[in-house]
Amino acid sequence: MIRSSAVSLALGYSVLGFAALILFAFPLWYAWQGTIHEGRAEILLADAQRLTEIYRRDGADALKSYIDTRVRMQIAGERILLLTDADLRPLAGNLAAWPKSVPATPGDYHIQVDMGDRGGIQAAFVHVATLGRHNLLVGRDNRLFAPLEKRFWYGLTGAIAVLSIAGLSIGLITRHALMSRVHSIQQTISAIIHGDLKHRLPTHLTNDELNTLSRTINGMLDQIEMLVHGVKNVSNSIAHDLRTPLAELRSRLEELTLIRPPDAQTFAEIEGAVADVDRVIRIFDALLRLAEIDAGMRRSGFVPVDAADLAATAVEFYAPAAELRNIALNFHSEGPLPVSGDPILLAQALSNLIDNALKFAPENGIIDVAVQRRGDGAAEIAVTDNGPGINDAEKVKVTERFYRGDASRGTPGVGLGLSLVQAVAKLHGNALELQDRNPGLRVVLSLPAPQAPYIGM
Amino acid sequence: MKILLVEDNERVSQFVVKGLQEAGHTTDHADNGRDGMFLAAGEPYDVIIMDRMLPGDIDGLAIVEVLRKTGKRTPILILSALSEVDDRIRGLRSGGDDYLTKPFAFGELLARLDALHRRAHGVNQEGPLTVGNLHLDPMTRKVSRGDRQIALQPREFKLLEFLMRHAEQVVTRTMLLQNVWDYHFDPQTNVVDVHISKLRQKIDAEFDRSLLRTVRNAGYMVTAAE
Numbered sequence: 001m002i003r004s005s006a007v008s009l010a011l012g013y014s015v016l017g018f019a020a021l022i023l024f025a026f027p028l029w030y031a032w033q034g035t036i037h038e039g040r041a042e043i044l045l046a047d048a049q050r051l052t053e054i055y056r057r058d059g060a061d062a063l064k065s066y067i068d069t070r071v072r073m074q075i076a077g078e079r080i081l082l083l084t085d086a087d088l089r090p091l092a093g094n095l096a097a098w099p100k101s102v103p104a105t106p107g108d109y110h111i112q113v114d115m116g117d118r119g120g121i122q123a124a125f126v127h128v129a130t131l132g133r134h135n136l137l138v139g140r141d142n143r144l145f146a147p148l149e150k151r152f153w154y155g156l157t158g159a160i161a162v163l164s165i166a167g168l169s170i171g172l173i174t175r176h177a178l179m180s181r182v183h184s185i186q187q188t189i190s191a192i193i194h195g196d197l198k199h200r201l202p203t204h205l206t207n208d209e210l211n212t213l214s215r216t217i218n219g220m221l222d223q224i225e226m227l228v229h230g231v232k233n234v235s236n237s238i239a240h241d242l243r244t245p246l247a248e249l250r251s252r253l254e255e256l257t258l259i260r261p262p263d264a265q266t267f268a269e270i271e272g273a274v275a276d277v278d279r280v281i282r283i284f285d286a287l288l289r290l291a292e293i294d295a296g297m298r299r300s301g302f303v304p305v306d307a308a309d310l311a312a313t314a315v316e317f318y319a320p321a322a323e324l325r326n327i328a329l330n331f332h333s334e335g336p337l338p339v340s341g342d343p344i345l346l347a348q349a350l351s352n353l354i355d356n357a358l359k360f361a362p363e364n365g366i367i368d369v370a371v372q373r374r375g376d377g378a379a380e381i382a383v384t385d386n387g388p389g390i391n392d393a394e395k396v397k398v399t400e401r402f403y404r405g406d407a408s409r410g411t412p413g414v415g416l417g418l419s420l421v422q423a424v425a426k427l428h429g430n431a432l433e434l435q436d437r438n439p440g441l442r443v444v445l446s447l448p449a450p451q452a453p454y455i456g457m
Numbered sequence: 458m459k460i461l462l463v464e465d466n467e468r469v470s471q472f473v474v475k476g477l478q479e480a481g482h483t484t485d486h487a488d489n490g491r492d493g494m495f496l497a498a499g500e501p502y503d504v505i506i507m508d509r510m511l512p513g514d515i516d517g518l519a520i521v522e523v524l525r526k527t528g529k530r531t532p533i534l535i536l537s538a539l540s541e542v543d544d545r546i547r548g549l550r551s552g553g554d555d556y557l558t559k560p561f562a563f564g565e566l567l568a569r570l571d572a573l574h575r576r577a578h579g580v581n582q583e584g585p586l587t588v589g590n591l592h593l594d595p596m597t598r599k600v601s602r603g604d605r606q607i608a609l610q611p612r613e614f615k616l617l618e619f620l621m622r623h624a625e626q627v628v629t630r631t632m633l634l635q636n637v638w639d640y641h642f643d644p645q646t647n648v649v650d651v652h653i654s655k656l657r658q659k660i661d662a663e664f665d666r667s668l669l670r671t672v673r674n675a676g677y678m679v680t681a682a683e
Contacts, residue, residue, distance in 0.1 A: 271674070281560055282645060289642070316612055317638055320651040348642040355646055 006178050010171025017163040025156050032152075037125075040140055041108055044127040047079075047138045055131045060091075063131075067092040080113060080124055080139035088135060095137070102128060104135050113139070181210055197225040230294060242280055249276040286420065293345065293423040305346060307379045307447060308337040308371045314350040315369050318358060327361050329354070332370040339379045339447040341428050346447070349424040352417040353383040353443055360387030360441070377449040378430070386440040395434050421445065458482045458503040458574055463493030463520070464536065465512050469559070473506065476563045477570075490515030497524055502531050503577075504570050509537035509548065518551045525552035532573040536561075545641075564675030568627040575623065586621040589681035591660060591668055593621050602660055612637065613656050620669065620679040629676035653677055 055063045060083075067081050071094045082093035088104060090097060098104070101111050106129050113124045126139030184202050191199045200221060201214040252273050256266060315331040322329035339346075357367045368384040418432075425432040425445050433444040460477055464470045465488050477484045485500065487493035490511040497505055497520060505524075509517040521533055535553040537544065548556045554576075555569050585594040591602045598614060600607045609617065616637045620628055630649045634640040653669065661667045670678050 277560075278562075282643065285558075285643065313638060317640070317644075317652075318648060320655050321646065321648050324651060344641050347640055348644075351640070351642075351644050355644065 004171075004175045004179075006175035007168075007171035010167045010174065014163050014167025017167065018160055021156070021159055021163070025152075029152065036145060040125055041127070044108070044125070044138050044140065048127050048129045048136060051136055051138065052129060052131055055134070055136075060132075060134055064092040080126060080137065080141060082137040084135045084137075086133045086135070091134070093137070098135070098137070099126075102126060102137065104128065104130070106130055111139075113141070178210075185214065192221065197221065197228060227294065242283060245276050245279050245283075249273055249280075252276065289348075290420055290423055293420070293427050302340050302342055304338050305341050305343045306336045307339045307341075307346070307381060308333040308335065310343065310346050311350055311369055311371045311381055314347065314354055317351065318354045322358060322367065325358070325361075326364045327358065328366045329358075330366070330368045332368065332372075334372055337371055337373060337379045339449060341447055342424075345424045345427065349421045349445060350381065350383075352421050353381075353445070356417055356443075357383050357385035357387070357441075361385040362387060373449075374446065379447045379449065380444055381447070382442055382444045384437055384440060384442040386437065389436055389439055389441045390434060458570070459501070460484045460570065461493070461496055461500070461502045461505045462486045463488075463490070463497070463506065463511065463517065464508040465489060465510075466508075472563070473566065476567070480567055482570075489513050490517070490520060493517075494520045494523065497531070498527065498529070503574050505531050505533045506566075506570070507533055507535050507553070509535055509539065509544075518548065518553075521548075521552045530577070532577045534566075534569055534573060562629075562675070564627060564672070565629045565631060568623075568629045568632060568676060571626045572623055572628075572632065575626070586618070586624070588621055588624045588679050589666070589668055591621070591679075593618055600660075602664065607659055609656075609659060613652075613659070616652060616656055617660065617679075620677065624679045625682070627672050627675045627678050632676070 051063060051067070054066055064083060067083055070079075071081060071092070080093075080095060082095040082098065083091045084098055085091060088098040095113060099111050099113050102109050107127075109126050109128065111124055111126055113126075123143075124139045124141040126137055129136045129138070181202075188199045188201050200218045203211050203214045203218065252269055256269050260266075261269070312331060312333065315329055319329055354367070354369065361367050365386050367386075368382075370380075370382045370384070372380055372382075374380050421443075422432045428447050430446040430448070433446075435442040435444065460482050462470060462473055462477075462484055464473065464486070467488070470486055470488065474484045474486055485496055485502075487496050490513050493507070493511065494515060507517045507521060511517055517535060517537075521535065524531070524533070532554045533552065534555045534557060535548040536557055536559055537548065538559045545556045545558075554573055557566060557569060585592060585596075587593075591600075593600045593614075595618060600609055600614065600617065616633065619633065619636050631643070633649055634642075634644070653671070657667070657669045661669055666683075668679055668681065670680060672678050
């Protein structure tokens with residue numbers, strides 16, 4: 001239990017509390033004792049002086065009767081008085097005999113005296129004075145201060161006890177609270193370790209450390225789940241989409257060995273086989289590129305780039321292809337538009353967007369590529385076509401890997417184009433927007449301004 | 458050309474050596490890093506083809522680095538199954554001159570070797586280029602064929618300039634994408650072909666001999682040959 005961080009922390013605080021208490025109490029005790037001692041010494045000295053005065057003025061007998069009167073009048077035995085002759089035989093006072101521990105020389109002494117029937121043995125503080133041939137002892141017993149002292153010690157002990165109990169219980173309560181939360185986190189994590197990535201750590205509305213940590217871990221889990229889900233999807237899709245060309249390839253080759261057609265036909269088949277293999281390789285390359293982007297590895301490649309220039313190059317690159325199909329490919333820009341990004345990936349994303357638009361725009365159609373700075377400083381690249389567009393149900397799916405909409409049947413491609421654009425957009429900190437143009441589709445890719453580079457997810 | 462191939466895969470090696478032989482080059486082959494390093498350091502080669510991943514304790518990039526540190530300037534083409542852009546950059550940074558991802562088409566490899574060799578032998582970089590009766594002046598940015606001036610768009614000019622710098626040599630689509638458009642990815646369309654046919658219309662259309670030819674399964678070539 002000592003090993004629990006909460007308990008040891010509470011115990012540590014308690015020990016610190018003891019130390020503070022002791023540091024406070026002992027000087028106080030010391031000062032108190034000093035003050036009492038001084039005060040008593042002064043009173044005793046004054047007493048002794050007054051008695052000495054009587055002795056000098058009126059003689060030993062007067063003092064003796066004065067002492068007798070005083071002793072008689074006294075109620076409590078707080079005052080000790082004793083007058084003796086030179087041989088320390090008592091003449092007057094309330095002590096039966098001169099205390100053995102006190103020498104008959106003037107001075108202050110702490111002693112134990114026997115007060116007989118008025119209290120037995122008491123601690124006392126006495127002043128001794130010599131008056132001619134007589135000895136005078138004036139003292140006060142310490143009983144007066146005993147309750148005070150006792151209370152002081154009780155108080156100190158009580159404070160220490162309260163401190164210890166409070167420390168220990170706070171420690172135990174904290175430990176219990178902490179352990180129950182740690183336990184629930186442990187349970188969640190062990191469920192996750194066993195493969196169920198849907199679990200999330202419990203969080204509360206407060207902003208304490210554990211909660212902040214839990215929220216961060218939950219964010220991490222979201223990302224991991226998404227990645228794992230993505231990988232699972234991709235593996236399924238790979239299995240499906242690579243099997244088809246591989247199956248074609250296999251049957252093509254097997255047929256060759258079985259039929260053994262004439263040379264010319266054999267070579268044509270082999271060329272077909274190479275094309276099949278190239279198709280498989282292209283799918284692989286696209287997937288690897290996607291995986292690379294998803295892993296966020298390319299963020300280190302961010303540099304200031306001119307989005308307008310990238311878009312202009314892409315438009316110019318596709319212009320002859322558009323011309324061939326009588327599609328007007330227009331470019332609108334307001335001059336250089338610096339953004340922070342990966343030029344290779346952005347060029348590829350732009351090229352994919354224009355390529356898509358070209359695929360879906362009708363003959364004599366119009367494609368607009370516009371680059372502009374938005375109000376919030378982000379750059380916006382929009383590619384608009386007047387093709388069939390995408391209905392809302394399909395909008396979610398088009399960025400999924402290997403998804404090919406009805407409209408894309410019969411067009412070349414493997415269904416990874418928009419997934420890549422989506423991944424690139426995400427890497428640059430923004431999502432891809434698909435807007436209806438009735439007819440047509442407007443795809444918007446927004447990019448952060450270079451002054452405020454995108455940090456973290 | 459005298460070429461060194463450092464590659465551990467037997468199948469790929471055979472394919473490359475045979476292909477290079479048919480193209481008229483002599484090839485030495487090493488199937489591990491130690492032999493590769495030994496040959497590369499000792500013999501004078503025109504170009505070295507270096508696989509990145511080699512058996513044993515010496516990998517391709519390490520050999521490239523050692524060669525560069527010892528002052529060997531032989532052009533090196535790095536072959537690798539790693540396609541990620543960062544790997545490509547690392548390969549080029551270690552001192553490689555070009556990078557080709559496996560699997561590759563033999564035409565692509567051959568075209569790149571030619572280009573590397575030619576670059577290393579300091580072909581005139583600034584002066585006017587001439588192929589047959591086609592002239593291109595990079596300084597004045599003027600193009601003419603015979604006594605006729607040809608007006609080209611800036612990108613068309615860049616395309617023709619690249620092709621003419623590699624005249625009598627096959628230039629692949631990937632090489633054009635990388636060098637003319639700075640596109641380091643495969644746009645998966647035939648757009649390059651469209652650009653070429655537009656260019657061909659401007660420089661070849663009204664002449665009886667075509668200078669810009671398509672090489673089947675490989676790419677394009679600007680040539681004055683019949």
